[in-house]
Amino acid sequence: MLEIRNLTKIYDDGTVALKNVSFTVEQGEFLIIIGLSGSGKSTLLRCINRLIDPTEGQIIWDGVDITAAESAELRTVRRQIGMIFQHFNLVKRSSVMTNVLAGRLGYADPWQSLWHRFSPQDRELAIKALGRVGISDQANKRADELSGGQQQRVGIARALMQEPRMILADEPVASLDPVLAHTILGDLDQLNKEGMTILCSLHYLDLVQRYASRVIGLKDGEIVYRGSRADIRAMTDEQFKQVYGAEAIRVAAGLEGSLG
Amino acid sequence: MANNTNSKAAKPEKRSLVSPVVAAVASLILPGLGQMLARRFRRGLIVFASVASITGLIWWLFVDLSRSAQGIGLMLTKSLRRAPGFVILVLVGLVVLWLLNVWDAYRETQTRHRADPTVFILIGIVFFVLGWQISQIDPVTAVVELPDAWPPLSKVLWPWEAAFERDTDVLAASADILTPCDDEPPPEAPEKVEGEPYMVASPTCGDLTELDENNQPVLGTTLHLSASGFAPNTETFIFWIDPIGQEFRIRQEGAYISVMTEADGTFEYDVTMPYRLTPPSAEGRQIHEIEARQITEVGGLKPSEPLRLTMARMVETIFLGMMATIFGIILAIPVSFLAARNMMSGSFLSIALYYLSRTVLNIIRSIEPLIWALIAVVWVGLGPFAGIIALTIHSVASLGKLYSEAIESIDPGPIEAIQATGATRLQTIVYAVIPQMIPPFVSFSIYRWDINVRMSTVIGLVGGGGIGFLLVQYIKLLDYRAAGIAVWFIAITVAILDNVSSEIRQRFI
Numbered sequence: 001m002l003e004i005r006n007l008t009k010i011y012d013d014g015t016v017a018l019k020n021v022s023f024t025v026e027q028g029e030f031l032i033i034i035g036l037s038g039s040g041k042s043t044l045l046r047c048i049n050r051l052i053d054p055t056e057g058q059i060i061w062d063g064v065d066i067t068a069a070e071s072a073e074l075r076t077v078r079r080q081i082g083m084i085f086q087h088f089n090l091v092k093r094s095s096v097m098t099n100v101l102a103g104r105l106g107y108a109d110p111w112q113s114l115w116h117r118f119s120p121q122d123r124e125l126a127i128k129a130l131g132r133v134g135i136s137d138q139a140n141k142r143a144d145e146l147s148g149g150q151q152q153r154v155g156i157a158r159a160l161m162q163e164p165r166m167i168l169a170d171e172p173v174a175s176l177d178p179v180l181a182h183t184i185l186g187d188l189d190q191l192n193k194e195g196m197t198i199l200c201s202l203h204y205l206d207l208v209q210r211y212a213s214r215v216i217g218l219k220d221g222e223i224v225y226r227g228s229r230a231d232i233r234a235m236t237d238e239q240f241k242q243v244y245g246a247e248a249i250r251v252a253a254g255l256e257g258s259l260g
Numbered sequence: 261m262a263n264n265t266n267s268k269a270a271k272p273e274k275r276s277l278v279s280p281v282v283a284a285v286a287s288l289i290l291p292g293l294g295q296m297l298a299r300r301f302r303r304g305l306i307v308f309a310s311v312a313s314i315t316g317l318i319w320w321l322f323v324d325l326s327r328s329a330q331g332i333g334l335m336l337t338k339s340l341r342r343a344p345g346f347v348i349l350v351l352v353g354l355v356v357l358w359l360l361n362v363w364d365a366y367r368e369t370q371t372r373h374r375a376d377p378t379v380f381i382l383i384g385i386v387f388f389v390l391g392w393q394i395s396q397i398d399p400v401t402a403v404v405e406l407p408d409a410w411p412p413l414s415k416v417l418w419p420w421e422a423a424f425e426r427d428t429d430v431l432a433a434s435a436d437i438l439t440p441c442d443d444e445p446p447p448e449a450p451e452k453v454e455g456e457p458y459m460v461a462s463p464t465c466g467d468l469t470e471l472d473e474n475n476q477p478v479l480g481t482t483l484h485l486s487a488s489g490f491a492p493n494t495e496t497f498i499f500w501i502d503p504i505g506q507e508f509r510i511r512q513e514g515a516y517i518s519v520m521t522e523a524d525g526t527f528e529y530d531v532t533m534p535y536r537l538t539p540p541s542a543e544g545r546q547i548h549e550i551e552a553r554q555i556t557e558v559g560g561l562k563p564s565e566p567l568r569l570t571m572a573r574m575v576e577t578i579f580l581g582m583m584a585t586i587f588g589i590i591l592a593i594p595v596s597f598l599a600a601r602n603m604m605s606g607s608f609l610s611i612a613l614y615y616l617s618r619t620v621l622n623i624i625r626s627i628e629p630l631i632w633a634l635i636a637v638v639w640v641g642l643g644p645f646a647g648i649i650a651l652t653i654h655s656v657a658s659l660g661k662l663y664s665e666a667i668e669s670i671d672p673g674p675i676e677a678i679q680a681t682g683a684t685r686l687q688t689i690v691y692a693v694i695p696q697m698i699p700p701f702v703s704f705s706i707y708r709w710d711i712n713v714r715m716s717t718v719i720g721l722v723g724g725g726g727i728g729f730l731l732v733q734y735i736k737l738l739d740y741r742a743a744g745i746a747v748w749f750i751a752i753t754v755a756i757l758d759n760v761s762s763e764i765r766q767r768f769i
Binding site for chain 1: 681682
């Protein structure tokens with residue numbers, strides 16, 4: 001459903017974030033991208049929904065090249081792709097409900113929505129989305145009153161409001177403790193089992209091994225590793241070293257040891 | 261490494277180019293030169309610039325003090341006579357500074373020595389003495405004349421006696437007086453009406469007091485007044501009204517005349533006809549009038565005119581500040597988006613627009629509201645509208661800057677998240693930018709309202725309406741009680757507003 005062809009991103013200051021990256025994502029996959037900070041994971045995810053414009057290459061969504069899509073076309077593509085973030089990116093002073101409803105903006109009437117007017121169906125959908133991530137009782141609180149885990153669930157609910165066909169998750173658990181990390185990824189896993197395609201960047205190897213159906217490893221903007229579910233479970237230290245570099249090996253080994 | 265004097269590591273080893281004695285002599289000839297030769301270039305430059313400007317200022321002050329006397333000697337003696345303390349102090353200071361500069365140059369040639377700020381301290385002291393003279397500081401006058409400040413000050417500090425007044429009721433009766441007496445019959449006594457005050461003068465003609473060639477008064481005719489029908493046991497004032505209707509209270513031996521009425525409301529009194537300067541054209545018969553007047557206060561206390569005017573102007577002032585703030589906010593919002601880097605980083609055009617709006621805002625902001633008010637007064641004339649224009653212009657500039665900084669410091673995360681949902685640009689602003697801006701926005705706006713009301717109290721000084729306009733008028737009329745009422749109202753209003761605004765701001769953050 002998504003195909004990335006020879007994607008290259010060079011920032012204005014000359015930083016090369018992505019170098020000739022190509023891969024495809026099939027319907028129903030839980031594709032995890034691993035790599036160090038600065039390896040280009042975030043840039044890659046943001047190129048897919050065009051929050052960042054790639055320098056070269058193509059993004060093909062459902063067989064349509066959206067690399068140069070503009071305005072209405074771009075918004076139509078974006079609303080099919082939900083996104084959740086490391087720092088949740090909620091509007092802290094707004095209510096949970098408003099944050100979730102904001103996920104519907106791509107469908108809502110552009111002028112009506114400016115006055116926070118949403119259709120009753122949209123509101124119903126928002127309550128359902130909150131129920132799905134188990135925080136429907138928090139709907140009227142301010143977003144910053146919630147704990148980190150709850151905030152990320154609001155983020156997921158907001159993404160669900162888009163009724164997306166794919167969810168991009170940019171380090172969704174990096175600011176959460178390990179227990180919460182498991183529950184959040186559990187939520188994503190549940191969605192995946194219900195048929196949602198998920199593209200997620202992660203740091204922790206144990207989580208990768210547990211949830212990924214396929215893995216891509218990025219290093220300095222290049223794909224240095226591709227592996228199936230079986231491959232990642234059998235991932236060797238050498239392969240890991242390729243992705244994470246020499247210093248990271250021990251952390252990774254430690255994590256591997258903690259695998260349940 | 262040792263040869264590379266520019267590198268940081270080599271800095272402490274910077275050697276003097278000349279020996280201590282040469283440096284000292286150089287500084288004796290030209291202050292600071294020795295230090296420069298000792299490779300303390302900046303120190304030398306500061307010393308030179310200071311000594312040069314001090315010498316120049318002393319020269320200028322001496323020329324001023326000696327009223328441009330010719331010749332240095334004459335100038336010195338004349339200045340010395342007019343301001344001996346200053347002249348001696350400043351000359352000694354200059355000489356000591358010059359010598360200290362020589363010693364400083366000598367010391368600076370040595371590579372290892374402690375940092376010595378003496379020469380800079382002395383420069384500071386000499387500038388202080390010069391500043392004292394130039395700004396005409398005069399504590400002696402301030403102390404000696406202090407008692408003169410007390411009467412107006414006490415009125416300003418406690419003006420409330422003038423804040424309330426009562427209505428007055430006037431009982432008056434008058435009689436016509438002819439001057440000079442002639443063949444025609446003199447004016448007749450007025451008709452007596454029962455229940456109203458009544459006064460007769462006798463005679464009903466006579467001569468006014470005049471001045472002889474030595475300016476000595478030649479007393480005029482004495483009139484006997486007998487009156488009835490006045491309020492009993494009440495002070496009564498005697499007025500003289502000349503043929504063109506000008507009236508004044510009659511004085512005798514320097515004091516105003518006032519008569520106490522008897523228990524039956526009557527009085528008898530002798531008055532000498534007063535001095536009136538009559539124009540040469542006023543020859544011949546003139547009918548003057550003498551009037552007895554009782555003024556009694558009736559009814560309850562009511563606000564005096566200054567109090568009523570002050571309250572009206574204060575309301576005007578508060579609204580002036582409010583309107584200026586509202587206009588300022590409305591105009592500053594679009595401007596602030598233009599002046600926010602993160603909103604304008606799209607294309608070359610938008611970046612150019614960003615720099616343009618930043619520059620314009622900075623220029624406008626650097627001009628004080630009082631100056632804008634002067635311009636606005638020329639534009640729309642005196643009054644509060646001019647003040648509103650002035651404050652609005654300044655508010656747009658300062659709010660525009662504060663808002664744009666608030667926009668620049670917002671979290672980009674939510675913007676990204678809302679964009680990712682397929683929202684339009686406008687939706688993104690409404691859902692991700694505005695909610696984040698509300699706290700700083702409210703805080704800055706209220707703060708600005710606070711400033712604007714405070715500014716509007718003085719914007720009237722230059723004709724921009726509001727209470728300042730009234731205050732400056734009262735001060736010019738030497739009506740210190742009325743001015744005091746205005747000052748009190750300003751202080752109370754600003755204090756209340758200060759508290760209210762800080763309270764609101766705290767709630768919003």
